[in-house]
Amino acid sequence: MDKIRYNRKIYLEDKPREKARNEVLAAFDLPQEKEWIPAASALGRITAEPVFANVSMPFYHASAMDGIAVNAEDTYEAHEQRPLHLKMGEQFVYVDTGNAIPPHYNAVIMVENIQVIDDETIEIIEPATPWQHIRPIGEDIVQEEMLFTQGHQLRPADLGALLATQVTEVAVVKKPMVTIIPTGNELVSADASLSLGRIIEFNGTVFSSYVEDWGGQPYLHPIVKDEPEKIREALLEAVETSDMVVINAGSSAGSKDYTVHILEELGTVFTHGVATRPGKPVILGKIKDKVVVGVPGYPVSAYMAMEWFVRPLVCKYLGVPEPERPKLKVKLGRRIVSTMGAEDFVRMNIGYVDGQFVANPLTRAAGVTMSLVRADGLLVVPPEELGYEQGDIVEVELYRPVEEIMNAIVFSGSHDLTIDLLSSQLKRQRTDMKIVSSHVAAWPD
Numbered sequence: 241m242d243k244i245r246y247n248r249k250i251y252l253e254d255k256p257r258e259k260a261r262n263e264v265l266a267a268f269d270l271p272q273e274k275e276w277i278p279a280a281s282a283l284g285r286i287t288a289e290p291v292f293a294n295v296s297m298p299f300y301h302a303s304a305m306d307g308i309a310v311n312a313e314d315t316y317e318a319h320e321q322r323p324l325h326l327k328m329g330e331q332f333v334y335v336d337t338g339n340a341i342p343p344h345y346n347a348v349i350m351v352e353n354i355q356v357i358d359d360e361t362i363e364i365i366e367p368a369t370p371w372q373h374i375r376p377i378g379e380d381i382v383q384e385e386m387l388f389t390q391g392h393q394l395r396p397a398d399l400g401a402l403l404a405t406q407v408t409e410v411a412v413v414k415k416p417m418v419t420i421i422p423t424g425n426e427l428v429s430a431d432a433s434l435s436l437g438r439i440i441e442f443n444g445t446v447f448s449s450y451v452e453d454w455g456g457q458p459y460l461h462p463i464v465k466d467e468p469e470k471i472r473e474a475l476l477e478a479v480e481t482s483d484m485v486v487i488n489a490g491s492s493a494g495s496k497d498y499t500v501h502i503l504e505e506l507g508t509v510f511t512h513g514v515a516t517r518p519g520k521p522v523i524l525g526k527i528k529d530k531v532v533v534g535v536p537g538y539p540v541s542a543y544m545a546m547e548w549f550v551r552p553l554v555c556k557y558l559g560v561p562e563p564e565r566p567k568l569k570v571k572l573g574r575r576i577v578s579t580m581g582a583e584d585f586v587r588m589n590i591g592y593v594d595g596q597f598v599a600n601p602l603t604r605a606a607g608v609t610m611s612l613v614r615a616d617g618l619l620v621v622p623p624e625e626l627g628y629e630q631g632d633i634v635e636v637e638l639y640r641p642v643e644e645i646m647n648a649i650v651f652s653g654s655h656d657l658t659i660d661l662l663s664s665q666l667k668r669q670r671t672d673m674k675i676v677s678s679h680v681a682a683w684p685d
């Protein structure tokens with residue numbers, strides 16, 4: 241049993257998010273490692289060094305059409321008024337698309353443009369130009385040509401270019417290993433029997449999915465009890481085996497919120513509390529050379545904190561820019577009040593009504609996962625703003641493609657379960673459309 245008693249940490253910092261992010265990025269300085277993997281399974285991976293073609297593509301002169309290979313000089317006399325006969329084996333051979341052009345031939349005439357006279361003879365009425373309908377060696381890729389620089393994210397067509405030039409193994413940036421530690425005495429797995437106070441552990445799976453999506457390798461640690469010794473043990477093991485560690489919950493002012501104290505003992509803490517709503521009780525620190533991110537328990541806060549502080553680390557390791565969401569100007573359907581001095585992150589419902597985009601806030605409770613599931617966009621209210629008035633035009637980050645928002649039929653008013661049924665029925669008939677029910681009294685003019 242652990243004998244140390246920790247005092248509650250009641251007042252957290254309100255550090256600007258950007259400052260906290262820059263500090264954690266500066267603290268994360270692991271050298272990038274690379275690994276060789278089969279090209280065929282390298283989709284989405286980042287090249288670790290420039291990649292060069294091993295062979296040309298095509299690596300022989302290839303016919304680009306079905307027809308006959310000829311020597312262009314033998315065909316110059318051909319004319320509509322003076323059809324020319326060519327002898328098989330001497331002046332032409334039959335070729336199919338992709339066949340190698342036999343020696344001494346330098347052009348292909350398409351089968352549509354020849355007249356078969358007999359088994360040995362064909363007739364043409366137009367001369368061929370040298371190299372017509374031939375894909376010369378290296379038309380596509382020349383041997384030793386650089387296919388990709390380092391830092392390139394491989395897409396489906398890129399894998400084709402690798403294999404076509406006999407690059408069967410490729411050096412890619414190793415996926416940074418991110419250990420995710422869910423903590424809490426009350427946590428149980430989703431298939432456990434439930435009793436009062438039990439909380440289903442699902443953040444871990446969401447975090448793992450984010451990490452995978454961003455290009456990292458997640459490891460979801462089993463649930464750790466709120467016992468300092470257990471948390472210490474899990475953290476020490478995680479910093480040995482992974483490139484960064486995410487510890488979930490126990491980040492705030494609760495009587496069992498030990499994370500920050502343990503991090504201080506084992507390493508350093510550079511942030512405890514950021515000026516955001518939600519997401520305030522974030523912890524950023526380091527044990528040995530590994531960054532540890534303490535993420536709040538409430539799901540919405542947690543997912544946002546992952547994006548603010550873990551995604552930049554994964555991208556830095558991989559050497560890729562952080563993806564940005566498209567933005568859209570919308571008219572506010574309702575007034576939005578915000579905390580002075582903190583950035584507010586408001587999940588928004590967006591509808592396309594009478595030719596304009598109108599947005600309404602969803603619930604701001606950090607425990608409501610459906611506010612993220614349902615959100616079309618995110619409004620970020622900067623710290624110096626006290627909010628916006630109904631009818632103001634603001635810019636939101638989009639969670640969905642704008643076409644999807646435009647194809648949504650918006651129902652406003654109190655929620656009715658038949659709307660859900662209708663919505664499911666519509667989806668069956670029109671995959672491009674959906675029904676959105678916004679729990680608001682009315683749309684503004």
Ligand SMILES: Nc1nc2c(c(=O)[nH]1)N[C@H]1C(S)=C(S)[C@@H](COP(=O)(O)OP(=O)(O)OC[C@H]3O[C@@H](n4cnc5c(N)ncnc54)[C@H](O)[C@@H]3O)O[C@H]1N2
Pocket residue numbers: 422423424427439440441442443444488489490491492493494497518519520521535536537538539541606607
């Ligand atoms: N007196 C104060 N109380 C709280 C403050 C504060 O500043 N003063 N901050 C609040 C805020 S903001 C947040 S966010 C939460 C964060 O709390 P913790 O990070 O310490 O997390 P827990 O209390 O352990 O859990 C809170 C809540 O989160 C859900 N949860 C936790 N882990 C998981 C998981 N693995 N999967 C799914 N859901 C999880 C669960 O609903 C917990 O009840 O503190 C406020 N309190």
Ligand code: MOO
Pocket residue numbers: 516517518519520521536538540541542606607
């Ligand atoms: O700020 Mo907490 O992070 O409400 O959700």
